[in-house]
Amino acid sequence: MLTVKQIKNDEEVKVLIKTSEKQIDALAYTEHSVRHASIVSTWTGMILKETGQSAKLVRLGEIAGYLHDIGNSLARYDHAGSGAILVYNILKRLGMNYSDAAEIMMAIGNHDEINGVPVSVLSSALIIADKSDVHKSRVRHKVLDKNTNIHDRVNLAVNRSYVNVDKENLRIDTVIETDDTICSVADYFEIYHHRMIMCSKAAELMGYKYGLIINGTRLL
Numbered sequence: 001m002l003t004v005k006q007i008k009n010d011e012e013v014k015v016l017i018k019t020s021e022k023q024i025d026a027l028a029y030t031e032h033s034v035r036h037a038s039i040v041s042t043w044t045g046m047i048l049k050e051t052g053q054s055a056k057l058v059r060l061g062e063i064a065g066y067l068h069d070i071g072n073s074l075a076r077y078d079h080a081g082s083g084a085i086l087v088y089n090i091l092k093r094l095g096m097n098y099s100d101a102a103e104i105m106m107a108i109g110n111h112d113e114i115n116g117v118p119v120s121v122l123s124s125a126l127i128i129a130d131k132s133d134v135h136k137s138r139v140r141h142k143v144l145d146k147n148t149n150i151h152d153r154v155n156l157a158v159n160r161s162y163v164n165v166d167k168e169n170l171r172i173d174t175v176i177e178t179d180d181t182i183c184s185v186a187d188y189f190e191i192y193h194h195r196m197i198m199c200s201k202a203a204e205l206m207g208y209k210y211g212l213i214i215n216g217t218r219l220l
């Protein structure tokens with residue numbers, strides 16, 4: 001039974017994550033390293049567990065979360081599609097059965113908001129986990145000046161973000177604590193509205209409502 005621990009220790013995975021980092025660095029995008037992979041892995045597993053999915057799906061979710069951005073090793077463009085195929089082959093090499101490997105492939109292939117769609121419970125959990133990781137530590141150039149783009153400004157403002165599953169009220173919330181002297185809630189909406197729509201559809205597929213709470217105020 002393949003676990004996320006084995007995936008993390010796999011030499012090919014290590015090389016592809018390092019190569020992804022190199023590419024993301026060259027493009028000056030926000031951090032997509034082991035930190036992001038680990039957080040998305042944990043949160044995908046947590047969402048699946050808290051919404052009552054099987055232990056097996058939780059395990060597959062942790063693996064999908066860790067590997068979801070590995071396509072950045074080829075190119076940022078269509079990294080979801082290229083990553084899905086890379087991951088399918090890695091999982092087969094490591095002995096995963098075709099059907100579980102294909103389930104993870106489909107989730108990874110649909111995680112990007114540009115052309116992805118929540119198509120399964122696993123893909124929905126992955127989408128919400130991925131889109132909820134907004135944090136100042138993901139910004140490379142940490143000095144705020146007139147050249148800081150809106151993506152960096154929004155991330156720089158975020159001191160903490162996490163996902164909360166409220167089983168009683170069937171809600172999955174992204175909870176964000178920001179410094180509103182750095183960016184306004186309007187800035188957040190400007191760059192994240194596509195992501196929020198995607199998260200709403202993802203939660204709906206799981207029978208939940210998606211919510212966004214910023215500095216204690218529910219905005220969705």
Ligand SMILES: [Fe+2]
Nearest residue numbers: 068069111112
């Ligand atoms: Fe991605």
Ligand SMILES: [Fe+2]
Nearest residue numbers: 036068069130
């Ligand atoms: Fe990601």
